Amino acid sequence: YRPSNFILDDLSLKYIIEKIDSNKYIKHVSETLDYYFHISIGKIVILIIILFIFMVINKKILPFLTKLFNKKLSKEIKTLNISILDIIPDSFRITMSLVVYLFAIQVSLLLLIEDPILINKLTPWFNTTYLALFSFMFYRILTNYINESSDKIFNQYPNMRKEMVDFILRIIKILILIFVVLFLLVQLGFDIKAIIASLGIGGIAVALAAKDTLTNFFGSLNIITDNSFSQGDWIKAxxxxxxxxxxxxxxxxxxxxxxxxITIPNAELANLAILNWSKRVIGRRIMMTINITYSSKMSDIENLVVDIREMLQEHQNIATARLNIDKKPYLLKKEDLIGIKNNLLVYIDKYASSSVDILVYCFSRSPDWEDWLETKQDVIIQISKLVEKNNCEFAFPTQTLYLENQQA
Incomplete structure (x- = not known):
């Protein structure tokens, strides 16, 4: 018994095939083909027509619908300044083409295969393939939407973490795969309840076999929830x-x-001490030692120290005590929590072997490396001018030898 089929019955294709095969000019050829190859002229004609129709749909109708779809929906996402074609990936057209051709193959097989048992066996695989293609397309559209609108989303919600969104997308991808597999098992007639019940015993064996994978998975959860670092951070582990x-x-x-x-397992990374250089808002350290010759007067050196300190306090790119920092009481010191450093120290440090050393210790406003280099360069230039202004000289390692003249 063959169940009612939309392709053969509702569209009356079987009737059309019989009418073609009954034509007196091709009846003999059709019977011969059917006897030897189990295919008739009527079926061949219908298959060619079907393939032609689906080729027209793929080449002409799909592109037209895509343009129309874009034109109608572009206004709805105008606030994101992106087009619907930016959200719908290139694979959308490929996926729809695959769906069209897959449907053409299914129709062709329904025409060619007369065994109802074989048709019933093939139907679940076709249904599952359709579901897999549409699920994949949905996942790609969701991923592209997040990628295209990520700047606006993360600017609007600054506390939202990129790695958390990426992690959720990966979970969704796995869930879609599991859903497709379960759907196939249902289509093939398996008892899902029995399979789920057996996972209690089989899960133990799987957990033992995938011990390292599970350890790394929970390590990734620890990293994300602990917020030790995020995507784009400069770290040392x-x-x-x-x-x-x-x-x-x-x-x-x-x-x-x-x-x-470099790829590091999350279980290993979660147990390492993480040095995160990006967890700072204001302040990247500038520390240098200025060597002044012993021939310089101490009063000039003292004036030089004062001038350097004043120069740094007035420098627009140096973090100073004048920064407007929220002083509300918190359980944790906010400057240390979010990363704010504004220490400024300029002092005569020590008597070195060939110089009087001045310690300069301060922080640039911007933690960015290039901004820090520019600030540091300007500070060095300004210090050089102040050294000259205060009649001091830079020292360099020297040795003085005293030769004793011994008379014979």
Missing amino acids: GNVEGTVVDIRMRTTRIRTFDNGM
């Missing part, structure tokens, strides 16, 4: 130093400063 590319479910990838990629 053990012997590894660089910029965090992403935090995945099993590993974290770090791009080193010589442009190498």
